[in-house]
Amino acid sequence: MPAISANKKPLNNEAVISLRDLTAGYNRHAAVHHLNGEVRRGALMAIVGPNGSGKSTLIKSIVGVLKPMSGTCHVARDVTMAYLPQQSELDRSFPARVKDLVQLGLWQRRGLLSRYRNEDRQRITEALCAVGLEEFGDRPIDTLSGGQLQRALFARVLVQDADLILLDEPFNAVDEKTIRDLVALLRRWQAEGRTVVVVVHDLDLVRASFPEALVLARRPIAWGPTAQVVTAENMTRARQFQEAWNDDAHWCEPAPALQEA
Numbered sequence: 020m021p022a023i024s025a026n027k028k029p030l031n032n033e034a035v036i037s038l039r040d041l042t043a044g045y046n047r048h049a050a051v052h053h054l055n056g057e058v059r060r061g062a063l064m065a066i067v068g069p070n071g072s073g074k075s076t077l078i079k080s081i082v083g084v085l086k087p088m089s090g091t092c093h094v095a096r097d098v099t100m101a102y103l104p105q106q107s108e109l110d111r112s113f114p115a116r117v118k119d120l121v122q123l124g125l126w127q128r129r130g131l132l133s134r135y136r137n138e139d140r141q142r143i144t145e146a147l148c149a150v151g152l153e154e155f156g157d158r159p160i161d162t163l164s165g166g167q168l169q170r171a172l173f174a175r176v177l178v179q180d181a182d183l184i185l186l187d188e189p190f191n192a193v194d195e196k197t198i199r200d201l202v203a204l205l206r207r208w209q210a211e212g213r214t215v216v217v218v219v220h221d222l223d224l225v226r227a228s229f230p231e232a233l234v235l236a237r238r239p240i241a242w243g244p245t246a247q248v249v250t251a252e253n254m255t256r257a258r259q260f261q262e263a264w265n266d267d268a269h270w271c272e273p274a275p276a277l278q279e280a
């Protein structure tokens with residue numbers, strides 16, 4: 020694959036994301052609560068948990084689109100961020116070509132209205148090559164398959180050249196070959212010293228490709244080396260916590276079924 024940027028090797032093991040008793044949610048109802056922990060520079064980490072367990076909410080809190088209800092979510096100074104939301108949150112009907120979509124990754128550097136330079140066009144071409152879409156630059160995005168769109172979105176992340184990359188369920192409805200190619204990109208980003216946090220449902224994929232994981236069920240069930248935390252026991256506990264959660268409860272009260280656990 021062509022090199023797009025200089026290495027961003029970690030200088031040390033500093034925390035890129037720090038969570039201190041973070042509670043976040045919507046309309047005064049907590050969706051995740053009492054999260055404490057740190058993501059170190061250069062981590063390749065998966066967030067796993069049942070549907071509705073707060074994974075997207077946590078990612079949105081880190082990105083800053085959702086303000087904490089209490090506690091703090093701190094991203095280290097000078098860390099640039101790239102965020103890929105779930106595909107369901109994207110409007111594919113927007114009349115854009117694949118290279119326009121990828122170009123959007125450059126706007127923080129160039130501004131929306133400035134002219135793009137030759138080096139930018141080169142960067143976009145390299146990114147499309149890196150995700151196997153070199154022939155797709157002029158295709159309208161609404162003609163892409165789900166897997167091709169995901170590749171194009173990874174190309175947009177590539178050109179962003181960010182220190183911290185947050186991806187929400189990038190492997191949903193994507194075939195095995197595409198998953199393999201995109202996981203190779205995640206590994207490349209980590210090898211370049213970037214910090215990568217990904218919401219993933221496929222636990223076999225997490226065990227095979229992510230050294231670190233957070234098991235979430237509205238609260239942290241376990242967080243650490245994947246082999247130690249993505250266990251059948253922890254996934255059962257996560258499911259039980261999730262099923263016992265009362266959406267209307269005050270956020271500091273544990274769900275009744277769990278108070279004696």
Ligand SMILES: Nc1ncnc2c1ncn2[C@@H]1O[C@H](COP(=O)(O)OP(=O)(O)OP(=O)(O)O)[C@@H](O)[C@H]1O
Nearest residue numbers: 045046050068069070071072073074075076077266
């Ligand atoms: N915009 C919103 N307004 C109100 N409630 C929301 C909103 N987004 C999410 N929620 C609620 O917050 C809780 C956590 O949702 P979240 O999307 O964070 O879970 P998730 O673990 O990412 O789920 P999934 O695996 O299904 O994508 C759910 O009860 C959900 O209904």
